[in-house]
Amino acid sequence: MKKRKKLSAENVIFTTCNTTFLILLSAAMLYPMLNTLAISFNDGMDTVRGGIYLWPRIFSLQSYRVVFNMDTIYGAFMISVLKTIIIVITNLFFTSMLAYALSRREYIFRKFITTVFVLTMYFNAGLIPNYMLIKNLGMINTFAVYWVPNIISAFNLIVIRTYIKSIPESLIESAKIDGAREFRIFLQIVMPLCVPTLATIALFVAVGSWNSWFDTFLYCSGKQSLSTLQYELQKLLASAMNAGNNPAAASISASQAATQGGATNVATSQSIRAAITIVTAVPILLVYPFLQRYFVHGLALGGVKE
Amino acid sequence: MRAKTLALEKNRRSIWSTIILQRELIIMSVPLLLYKILFSYVPVTGWTMAFQNFKPSIRSMWDQEWVGFDNFVKLFTGINGERFIRDIRNTLAQSFLTLVVSYIGSILLALLLNEVKNVGFKRVIQNITYMPHFLSWIIVAGLVSTALSFPSSGGIINIILMKLHIINEPVQFLSNPDYFWGIVAGSHLWKELGWNTIIYLAAMTAIDPALYEAADIDGANRYRKMWHVTLPSIKPTIVILLIMSIGWILEAGFEIQYFLGNGLVIEKSETIDIFVLKYGIQMGNYSLATVAGIFKTVVSIILIATANWISGKLGEEKLV
Numbered sequence: 256m257k258k259r260k261k262l263s264a265e266n267v268i269f270t271t272c273n274t275t276f277l278i279l280l281s282a283a284m285l286y287p288m289l290n291t292l293a294i295s296f297n298d299g300m301d302t303v304r305g306g307i308y309l310w311p312r313i314f315s316l317q318s319y320r321v322v323f324n325m326d327t328i329y330g331a332f333m334i335s336v337l338k339t340i341i342i343v344i345t346n347l348f349f350t351s352m353l354a355y356a357l358s359r360r361e362y363i364f365r366k367f368i369t370t371v372f373v374l375t376m377y378f379n380a381g382l383i384p385n386y387m388l389i390k391n392l393g394m395i396n397t398f399a400v401y402w403v404p405n406i407i408s409a410f411n412l413i414v415i416r417t418y419i420k421s422i423p424e425s426l427i428e429s430a431k432i433d434g435a436r437e438f439r440i441f442l443q444i445v446m447p448l449c450v451p452t453l454a455t456i457a458l459f460v461a462v463g464s465w466n467s468w469f470d471t472f473l474y475c476s477g478k479q480s481l482s483t484l485q486y487e488l489q490k491l492l493a494s495a496m497n498a499g500n501n502p503a504a505a506s507i508s509a510s511q512a513a514t515q516g517g518a519t520n521v522a523t524s525q526s527i528r529a530a531i532t533i534v535t536a537v538p539i540l541l542v543y544p545f546l547q548r549y550f551v552h553g554l555a556l557g558g559v560k561e
Numbered sequence: 562m563r564a565k566t567l568a569l570e571k572n573r574r575s576i577w578s579t580i581i582l583q584r585e586l587i588i589m590s591v592p593l594l595l596y597k598i599l600f601s602y603v604p605v606t607g608w609t610m611a612f613q614n615f616k617p618s619i620r621s622m623w624d625q626e627w628v629g630f631d632n633f634v635k636l637f638t639g640i641n642g643e644r645f646i647r648d649i650r651n652t653l654a655q656s657f658l659t660l661v662v663s664y665i666g667s668i669l670l671a672l673l674l675n676e677v678k679n680v681g682f683k684r685v686i687q688n689i690t691y692m693p694h695f696l697s698w699i700i701v702a703g704l705v706s707t708a709l710s711f712p713s714s715g716g717i718i719n720i721i722l723m724k725l726h727i728i729n730e731p732v733q734f735l736s737n738p739d740y741f742w743g744i745v746a747g748s749h750l751w752k753e754l755g756w757n758t759i760i761y762l763a764a765m766t767a768i769d770p771a772l773y774e775a776a777d778i779d780g781a782n783r784y785r786k787m788w789h790v791t792l793p794s795i796k797p798t799i800v801i802l803l804i805m806s807i808g809w810i811l812e813a814g815f816e817i818q819y820f821l822g823n824g825l826v827i828e829k830s831e832t833i834d835i836f837v838l839k840y841g842i843q844m845g846n847y848s849l850a851t852v853a854g855i856f857k858t859v860v861s862i863i864l865i866a867t868a869n870w871i872s873g874k875l876g877e878e879k880l881v
Contacts (some may be wrong), residue, residue, distance in 0.1 A: 265782060265783070266783065269676070269744055270676075270678075271817070273673050273676055273677065274677075274682070276673065277673060277674070277677070277682075277686045278686075279683075280686075280690065281686055281689040281690065283751070284689050284692065284693055284751070284755070285689055285692075286717065287704040287705075287707070287708055287717075288692070288696075288704070289716065290717070291666055291703075291704065291707075294715070297613030300675070301667050305712070305713050305714065306716060307715065313785070316581075317589060352589050352590075352593075353589070353590050353637070355589070355595045356586045356589045356590040357590065359586055361583070362583055362586045362869075363576070363579050363580065363583060364587070364590065364591070364594075368590055368591075368594050371597060371602075372597060373596060373597065375597065375601040375602075376777070377861075377862055377865055377866075378858050378861075379605075379858055380601070380604035380605045380608070380858075381607075381850075381851060381854025381855065381857070382834075382838065382841060382842075382850065382854055383607065383609075383610065383837065383842075383847050383850045383851045383854060383856060384604035384605065384606075384607025384608065384610070384851060385604050385607075386841070386842070387604070387607050387610075387847075388599075388603060388604045388607070390749075404600050406593075406596070407593060407596070407597060414845070436585055437585035437586055437589065438585060438589065443587070462695055464701075466695075466696070466698070468697065468698070468699050468816065469816070473842065483846075485697050485699050488699050488700070488703070489699045489820065492699065492702060492703050492820065494707070496706060496821075496823065501735070518659060525714070528703065532700055532703055532704075534702060535699075536695075536696055536697075536700055537757040539696075540692065540695060543692075543695055545874055548803075549687075555640050
């Protein structure tokens with residue numbers, strides 16, 4: 256009896272410590288985001304005084320008004336959305352189509368094509384040769400450079416193929432007996448059955464595309480109309496970090512941002528940056544809960560490979 | 562002899578008939594194969610630049626001046642060599658520190674989450690800790706630079722450290738090279754800690770509850786159960802992930818270093834990837850940048866193949 260009591264006391268201490276630690280950890284994860292949110296809704300001039308933590312002191316929508324009136328940000332937002340949608344659709348379609356072909360045991364080129372794709376997971380020609388290829392293909396400063404090089408990824412291919420292999424063979428055979436062609440089997444039988452995996456992969460591809468910055472920086476930095484949100488944010492951050500050593504530059508870039516938006520009130524660079532960060536982060540965080548119910552399952556599957 | 566020819570003939574005919582029979586599968590896959598060859602294999606021909614004094618103004622690859630292994634020598638000697646070797650050191654150090662911190666951190670967090678009995682609370686904590694994974698590196702860089710700035714600009718780290726009287730003066734984290742590796746590791750930890758627990762938590766759900774019951778009967782307390790039941794059960798996952806991360810050690814990531822690096826900390830911030838970017842794209846020295854890229858690819862392949870081989874030896878599934 257005594258022992259049990261001691262044990263439960265130990266349990267209470269452990270649970271309390273564990274809960275406290277986990278709450279503190281979550282606070283550390285959430286604080287930077289909540290702080291940015293608070294700054295983005297706070298009056299710009301007031302923010303400069305400091306002391307904004309989790310809640311705006313003087314509520315203001317000024318920074319968002321400025322951000323949404325900046326032509327560069329509006330254009331970049333549209334390009335980011337368009338690019339993400341196109342990549343998700345093309346990537347899912349082509350990757351799963353190839354995965355279906357490579358899952359057919361009787362297919363004669365199955366081994367060869369699989370090897371060609373799997374090898375690309377190990378090596379990369381490197382930045383410069385890839386850049387030269389894109390340049391020689393005439394894709395610098397075109398929208399195509401965002402999605403054409405990304406329609407298939409070897410890793411996703413293997414994950415989808417593994418999943419397709421778990422679909423009962425008899426299902427596909429019976430469709431064949433009914434006279435369905437391969438493409439139709441893929442589109443109408445296999446693809447609908449792959450929804451959990453495809454949802455997971457869609458999430459990963461969407462996050463990757465939305466968050467990518469390097470492709471814009473490397474291939475499209477010469478054309479403002481192809482700029483993306485991440486790239487615009489990076490430019491602002493870079494100028495803010497330079498301004499850290501040189502406060503005069505900060506106020507200049509802030510007033511530039513303000514005049515660009517045609518705003519009467521001055522919004523500081525810090526508020527503008529916070530607002531753009533929120534505009535950049537929120538869309539992807541919104542997609543996540545919808546796809547979340549699929550992904551733990553899908554991710555566990557992804558771990559099982561051949 | 563004649564029979565053999567006949568068999569061969571028959572064989573050839575059957576290959577053709579298979580191809581015709583499987584034409585739909587071929588139409589579905591071969592164009593994508595050609596696509597992959599164009600985008601992943603054709604660029605390898607660009608490795609010839611490593612053996613040339615490459616000038617972008619000359620159109621044909623064969624009209625370039627061939628210099629043999631000069632570029633390889635240049636990369637490791639003289640002023641370039643000093644810089645490149647420093648960058649290899651930075652890459653390895655940042656990668657290693659990141660690996661140790663996030664590896665231990667995510668196993669610990671998974672163990673602690675596994676002990677939470679309240680399902681709702683566990684799910685909330687999980688979702689909050691997963692969230693940073695979905696933010697881009699550029700956003701993370703912005704948040705990190707704000708958190709590490711002066712108290713007057715909202716630098717929460719300095720504010721907390723000063724409130725706790727650990728420091729009296731605010732620390733200039735981002736302009737002191739000594740802190741840079743730690744900042745890189747810390748940023749990775751913040752972004753990926755929760756996300757990395759997923760695979761361990763998945764492994765923990767597969768543990769047979771009977772093992773815990775048996776441990777209970779033997780009078781094991783909570784810590785003993787963690788140490789003697791949970792950890793050994795997820796050991797295969799732990800080992801595999803460790804081996805694989807060593808295989809990827811040259812991939813230190815490059816965005817956070819690029820965004821947070823500045824002239825003051827370049828000694829500790831520049832990695833191989835940034836070296837390639839600066840020499841290749843910004844300075845136009847394509848040949849040297851290609852050599853550096855080849856070096857990285859070759860070393861990576863060796864490391865990954867070794868890691869794969871070791872995990873095969875240990876009787877685990879090959880991950881890559």
